[in-house]
Amino acid sequence: MSFDFFAPCPRGLEAALAAELAETAQRRLPPGALQVGAEVPGGVHFRGSWAGGIAANLHSRIASRVLLKIAQRPYRSEQDIYALAREQQWEKWFSANETIRIDITAIKSPLRSLEFATLRVKDAICDRMRDKAGARPSVDTAYPDVRVFAFLTANECTLYLDTSGEPLFKRGWRLDKGAAPLRENLAAGILRLTGWTPGTPLYDPMCGSGTFLAEAAQVALDIAPGLDRRFGFESLKQADMAAWRHLKSEANTARNLAQSKTGDLLIYGSDISDVMLEKARANFKRAGFGSVTLKQLDARNMTPPSAAPGILVANPPYGERIEVRGRNARGEARPTARERRGDEDGASSEGFRRAKDEAPDAEFFQAFGDTLKQRFTGWRAFVLTSDRKLPGQLRLREAAKTPLYNGALECRLFRFDLIAGSVRQRPAGGGANPAAGNDDAG
Template sequence: MANNFRMIAKTLYGFESILAKELLDLGAMEIKEGNRMVSFVGDLGFMYKANLCLRTAIKVLKPYESFRANNEQELYDNIKKLPWEKFLAEDGSLAIDSAVHSEIFTHSQYVALKTKDAIVDRFREKYGKRPDVDLDFPDLRINIHIENNFCNVSFDSSGDSLHKRGYRSATNIAPINEVLAAGMLLMSGWDGQCDFLDPMCGSGTIPIEAAMIACNIPPNLNRKEFAFEKWSDWDEDLYEKIEESALKKVRDFHFKIKGFDKAPSAVMKAKENVKNANLSDFVEIKQQSFFESEKENEGYLHMLFNPPYGERLEIDIEDFYGKIGDTLKQNYPGTHAWFIATNFDAIKSVGLRASRKIKLFNGPLEGRLLKYVLYEGSKKKSKQENN
């Protein structure tokens, strides 16, 4: 179709296939997985929909131009000759993000600076005035990606990273990224068809993301703005139709989602964030030490959490992760427990055999998303009953 164009959704390491499935379920075409990104085809309405509804995307980019540049002058010249006045007024504002993987261009901030110089010089020569730089709320956010000597220029339709959902006004000392939380939930197979527990919930991100998945609530419904709202082709009526259509697909939830934390300050923050997300009817947060807890209901329990890993919170790793293993084994039969660990010595201290280990990154730290299956009674008996 003539109104379709190719887009790129950026994501975290290991989430490419999950993001591709999200795009397929939303109705994207020509989906291709890459490294920390998935490309796809859709129209303007689908670009709005992708920003609103994708749980594992960090950015949605609209590619504009590609060229080869063997030095900074070629980069400058190629950027300068593009008709930026089609997209930006001379008294408007811009911001430039850049990423470089190149022996020629080794400094991303310098590439961003040269790009800015080329654009403002074009405006100055053409109109005698130039756009300003506004890093927070620009009229146009431009993304430059250089691989060796190949430069891709894109428009950033998202603005702030899509992990900034808009519900988190309060955080604890080591909050988990919302996209990472949603990706782990989807990777764990969470679909809202049973009870859920995050026994170390901090500021409540994982239970909130779990509730939004269970109820099929668009993850970025609470965001204040997207970058595309300042574009010249912004169609507010179309966006409202997209949002209305997405909200019609929200479903009810008949199980319990709970979050525990032993710190009163974390519990207070988590409750505030749950309220901000309008999920108080679905998520219960309470002050409780996981190590002094036990499974509350019969039936299958889905557990996912992000325990402290000694980087920013001082703990005795060996003792702490040993207690995690003991508590799961003794107090949580009939549970599939998932958690992310970035300390590989800590994993050994759990004392249970993980049935799955998936490589992920929590920020810059390499980690593993681990799955532990806790059976009701003996493992042999459970298998016989399941069969």
């Protein structure tokens, strides 16, 4: 049996996700089990069997979720949406004992209240279940067993069952978050855009809780990102649990095989804050990435961690003074504004938002740029930031820039090629270079 799936992802990573899904289809599955379809802003369609949907959940590092299409029809009112949801055979997917949550996303929908539309989908499912199963499921917005998504365009409503449950960027290994951790799927997508492959040195000189490094280590150690977590499809009656057991056992074998190989991963991180490094170490230990090398260091003083050149990737702090994240004169780690507020989860959408009265530390970026130019010949550096003026501050000319979204925040992934004798420099404070407007990350 074949289904239509949709895998949402951070905007800007659609092509990377499509390529990753195509690789998953080739490496792990029988022909036709996962056929990659159209890329649309914010995700990729694919068609396939349960095995395909499950493999995407287990192996995708870039998707946020895997949604299974249940129905699609034109609509004009909330009543049309109610009718569409009421017709679906929900009782074949879950029982009335399970809890549900409904979410609606809309683009150009004429409806006045999405909240009301959400309620109508919930009513329709409950009415259907009461009719067919004699009882209705309750709603649990925090920890639902089953999630239903409705996607509304100007005139079409699509209903999906979520096969992922918790979003896929929750890999299950992170307990200690940093102040502004990147989402794992954004970090994994960026790694793919850098062209990094295992065996090439990888260095993050502002690694924080180590998201880039952890994602790279998982690739190097062939650890399927979903191996240590649960999925929404486990609560769905029709899910092919035999396929799940098979895919999981294959993924476990691959991990055991890769972990039995010794050798340096050539994955390195440093950060000025030893508090952050402790968090990274604790996370890595829990996840079994022992051989990632971490060092406490100011990025202005960094030196290449390997003899051979490689790829440097970083998302520097933005909007808070650089030294705020280091240590004060007495050597105590100072909390960031966000740490003081205890706001850990908003990081991905707010991570770099600039506080009005705080200028980014221009001096720091100038010194960081100088260090790149002087010491990192032969390396390629990728820097994710929402500050479009970053190349000017580094006094480096970007070789490419890729627009990406960190939650709602529009960012750029700048690429700098630090080639001997030909580092393209730009004067401090120089504006954007129209000639360098290559939007490929390639």
